[in-house]
Amino acid sequence: MALIRWGIVSLLLILAIEPASSSRSFILMPTEKQSLGKGEVEMYCESWKLTVETNNAGNWGQVPEKCLKYVIKYMSGKQYLSDSEAVTENALAFLKKLPSTGMGKDAWVFDIDETLLGNVLYFVTHVNGSQEIDEDFMNDFIELAIAPPLPASLRLYKVVQALGFKIFLLTGRSEFQRNATETNLRNAGYSNWERLILRGEADQGKSATVYKSEKRKEIEDEGYIIKGNSGDQWSDLLGYAVAQRSFKLPNPMYYVH
Amino acid sequence: MALIRWGIVSLLLILAIEPASSSRSFILMPTEKQSLGKGEVEMYCESWKLTVETNNAGNWGQVPEKCLKYVIKYMSGKQYLSDSEAVTENALAFLKKLPSTGMGKDAWVFDIDETLLGNVLYFVTHVNGSQEIDEDFMNDFIELAIAPPLPASLRLYKVVQALGFKIFLLTGRSEFQRNATETNLRNAGYSNWERLILRGEADQGKSATVYKSEKRKEIEDEGYIIKGNSGDQWSDLLGYAVAQRSFKLPNPMYYVH
Incomplete structure (x- = not known):
């Protein structure tokens, strides 16, 4: 576990000190030459991101290779924070x-x-060349328990709590x-x-939309009224027993069916 | 009618020749001083636009005053074309x-x-200082019948047609x-x-979601299977008798309930 933590830190250091133009790119390895100018790639990736956020893209597989840098820059930068704060303002x-x-x-x-x-x-550290999520690494990362809060969501959480709402955390993570x-x-x-609420034995293999709808239905059946639902995936928000209002946080990194 | 047409053309010319920093802004008249730097305003407006496109903003009233320039620049520029082409690619x-x-x-x-x-x-020419849509001017504009096609949608329309689909045009415009x-x-x-399909007498006063759902239901009741639905408003796409897949085109200019 300590080794993994050190690995992440060292990779981050490499990321931080490596000039953008370096040829020994550690994290991003575009195998196809980018034929578009920088402005055009950005425009393309901006459009692609919008199709993802609006659910126009549907069940999308992975970040287009030419948008990997764009996505990591976005997720590590101010625009992502600003975008999520705007969602909190909506809520x-x-x-x-x-x-x-x-x-x-x-x-x-x-x-x-x-x-x-x-x-x-x-x-940033573990998406590999084919942009597939490595489940083992992801599980190791979860065990580290070092993920920071999304500031916009922490702010909303505290307001919702202060208003007397009962808070249900509904995640695709498993009981273990x-x-x-x-x-x-x-x-x-x-x-x-x-x-x-985590995935139990009986929930394994279900799509996120089905699993989460079932769990929301159980909450409703206990007499709760789900006024709001916050999630970064459309599968967090759609299906049945949907909230009175659903709030879609940005996530151009991956899609959960 | 000729006068209106001339008016539009002359306003566009004024828009085209006026330097961005001019104080005699003809179209945009922000009454409150913009306290944020340009980068921050852009970031704010980018986030605001995303809340609109994802429907997080819900029933939003009007473009924030400080985002008027941003919205007009977006709608008149390449990013809008790119964003709508990306939606056509999804379809x-x-x-x-x-x-x-x-x-x-x-x-x-x-x-x-x-x-x-x-x-x-x-x-660009008729949104006034309070950013409200002037219905009379809008009706006059419709009578001119000079609106250009959205290239991405024309492209999709032709493919859909070539594939043998029956095309239903469902608009909030009225029979007259x-x-x-x-x-x-x-x-x-x-x-x-x-x-x-335009709004008839019986449809006046209905929300767009209800009116359009009713009309889609009528189409379905005739035995058609609505495979796809393209619209720039969430009220074009949600409700009942929804299509198998819905495609949300960008529109940060106005919201139709």
């Missing part, structure tokens, strides 16, 4: 107009990865990751959630 | 995998304004605008649609 505007049921049954559902916690650090997940959430500043 | 990828019913009952629904036809010309609408569509290169 706050919704909350402002929302009458409370006053029965302690108002609920808000949060996804975890790329919603409450940010894993860009993992992606409960301890690390709780530790990471607490270290990142989250506390006092009503329930943390 | 083409969907069509490629789609088995035909082979019964002549495959249908595709297109919205008109900001989907098949582009009205940025109107907005049928002639001008048909003229404009033909001038812009569209032809041989199955049906042009």
Whole structure:
């Protein structure tokens, strides 16, 4: 575990000190020559990102190779923070107009990865040439419990909590990751959630949309009213037992079906 | 009518020749001083636009004053064309995998304004200081029938047509605008649609979501299978009798409920 942590830190250092024009690119290895000028690549990647965020792209497989740099730059930079803060502002505007049921049954559902916690650090260091997610590395990374909070979501979480909502954390992570997940959430500043729901034995193999809809339905069947739902994947938000309002956080790094 | 046309042309000329830093801004009149630097305003507007396109913003009223320039620049520039082409690519990828019913009952629904036809010309010239749409001017503009096609949508339209789909044009425009609408569509290169559906007497006052859902339902009740739906508003795409796949074209200029 210490080795992995050191590996991540050293990779980050390499990333930080390596000039953009270096030929010994460690993280990004575009195998096809980029035939477009820089402006055109950016325009293409901007358009591609928009198709992903609007769900026009549907079930997309992976980041186009020529957009890897663009995506990592975006996820590591101010625009991503600004974009997620704007989503929190949308949620706050919704909350402002929302009458409370006053029965302690108002609920808000949060996804975890790329919603409450940010894993860009993992992606910057572990997305390989074919841009596939290495499940083992991802699990190791989760065990480290070092993912930082997404500031916009932490802000919303605290407001939602102060308003008396019951908070349900609904994640695609599995039961065996409960301890690390709780530790990471607490270290990142989250506390006092009503329930943390992870994939159990019976949930393995289900699509995220089905698994999450089923779990939201269970929450509703207990008498809760899901007023809001925050997630970075459309599969966090669509299906059935959908929230009164759903908030899609940006994530051009990967797609979860 | 000739006067209006001349007015638009002259306003466009003024827009074209006026230096960006001029104090006698004709079209954009920000009444509050922009306190943020240019980079920060752009970042803010970029984030705002994303909340609109993802429907996170919900029922938004108008373009933030400090984003008026950003929006007009976007809608008049290459990024908008690139973004809409990317949506057409999504639709083409969907069509490629789609088995035909082979019964002549495959249908595709297109919205008109900001989907098949582009009205940025109107907005650049007629959005007033409070950014409200002037219905009279809009109606006059529609009568001119001079809106150009959105190239990405014209491209998709022709492919969909060549594949044997029945094309339904479903617009919030009213029956009294049928002639001008048909003229404009033909001038812009569209032809041989199955049906042009405009708001009749009974449809006035209905929300776009309800009106368009009702009309899609009627199409389905005739035995058609709506495989795809293209629109720039979420109210073109959501509700009931939704298409198998919906494609959201960009429009940060206005919101239709």
